Amino acid sequence: MNEGRVVVVGSYNHDFTWYCLRFPAIGETLAAEVFTAGHGGKGSNQAVACARQGASTCLIAAIGSDATGDAAVVMARDEQIDARWQVLQDVATGSACVLVDSLGQNQIVVHAGANSRLDAAHVRTQSDAFELARVTLMQFETAMPPLRTALELAKSNGALCIINPAPAREDADPKLVGACDLLIPNETECLMMLRQAGCIAPPKRLADIQDADLANLTAKLAAPSVAVTLGEHGVFVAHRDGPRLHDMSRYYRLSAPTVRVIDTTGAGDVFCGSLAATIAMRPEDSLSEVARLALHCAAHSTERPGAGFSAPTRRQVFQRFPGLMQGSGST
Numbered sequence: 001m002n003e004g005r006v007v008v009v010g011s012y013n014h015d016f017t018w019y020c021l022r023f024p025a026i027g028e029t030l031a032a033e034v035f036t037a038g039h040g041g042k043g044s045n046q047a048v049a050c051a052r053q054g055a056s057t058c059l060i061a062a063i064g065s066d067a068t069g070d071a072a073v074v075m076a077r078d079e080q081i082d083a084r085w086q087v088l089q090d091v092a093t094g095s096a097c098v099l100v101d102s103l104g105q106n107q108i109v110v111h112a113g114a115n116s117r118l119d120a121a122h123v124r125t126q127s128d129a130f131e132l133a134r135v136t137l138m139q140f141e142t143a144m145p146p147l148r149t150a151l152e153l154a155k156s157n158g159a160l161c162i163i164n165p166a167p168a169r170e171d172a173d174p175k176l177v178g179a180c181d182l183l184i185p186n187e188t189e190c191l192m193m194l195r196q197a198g199c200i201a202p203p204k205r206l207a208d209i210q211d212a213d214l215a216n217l218t219a220k221l222a223a224p225s226v227a228v229t230l231g232e233h234g235v236f237v238a239h240r241d242g243p244r245l246h247d248m249s250r251y252y253r254l255s256a257p258t259v260r261v262i263d264t265t266g267a268g269d270v271f272c273g274s275l276a277a278t279i280a281m282r283p284e285d286s287l288s289e290v291a292r293l294a295l296h297c298a299a300h301s302t303e304r305p306g307a308g309f310s311a312p313t314r315r316q317v318f319q320r321f322p323g324l325m326q327g328s329g330s331t
């Protein structure tokens with residue numbers, strides 16, 4: 001374990017995944033090719049990705065007092081995650097129904113369960129975790145008050161705050177976004193946040209917009225730096241007020257490596273977790289170097305089934321993409 005410490009505040013879900021040749025139509029019953037049950041939830045997935053990159057990782061999340069909650073406790077121990085669970089007696093652990101088609105695309109329905117009851121008081125009692133953190137990473141799969149507390153604690157301890165505003169939510173707290181250092185939305189989340197900021201929807205896909213125009217668009221979001229994940233089109237990074245986080249350019253695009261996609265579930269989580277880990281372990285690296293490594297981790301994860309458990313270790317990602325070795329924290 002490296003000294004770089006990341007605190008992830010977020011969700012745990014137990015994922016029930018059906019791999020089908022295609023998605024069913026409304027009213028249709030379809031036979032699945034494969035069924036699996038395993039660990040998921042954006043917070044947990046990101047914590048696993050982070051720990052597998054070698055960062056000392058703390059996860060603050062809520063679970064129910066049930067079999068899938070017990071499985072989460074064992075998983076965190078096995079992954080060497082310092083989990084600070086809020087265990088609730090009267091609500092089930094979060095769960096997700098995941099459908100994956102033969103192109104690796106997914107459709108997900110989540111029952112938040114305990115995640116919706118993660119409370120600010122529980123986060124506050126974990127203040128020692130924030131004292132050691134270089135990076136705090138959160139998503140929008142829990143209630144908002146614990147995230148506000150986490151952001152306060154992270155800021156008062158000088159940690160870099162990253163928000164992955166997933167899933168896209170109408171009730172997201174704009175103050176949270178304004179206070180973070182780096183926002184990592186996907187295209188859907190970015191479009192929703194732009195709409196909430198009063199912008200007219202762009203006429204084409206974000207991946208098809210010229211860099212300078214896309215930088216002007218993301219500057220409408222409250223965060224000083226934005227990294228928009230664009231799936232197979234890679235990631236677009238823009239800094240609103242000029243280069244920061246050791247970058248030399250105000251905006252740039254990084255392309256994703258070509259991979260054999262099996263399952264894209266949790267690829268965004270792997271990107272966020274790997275990125276947070278690398279910033280914490282190598283704070284002198286530029287965001288562009290860190291994001292390049294995280295993109296390769298995310299791409300590699302799509303070659304394996306499952307969400308949280310598809311995250312590669314640092315060794316695995318360098319083995320898969322030997323060209324990454326140069327200047328990407330291979331030591």
Ligand code: RIB
Pocket residue numbers: 013014015039040041042045095096108110141265266267269307308
């Ligand atoms: O991002 C993928 C995750 O979204 C799944 O693991 C599922 O639990 C939902 O939270």
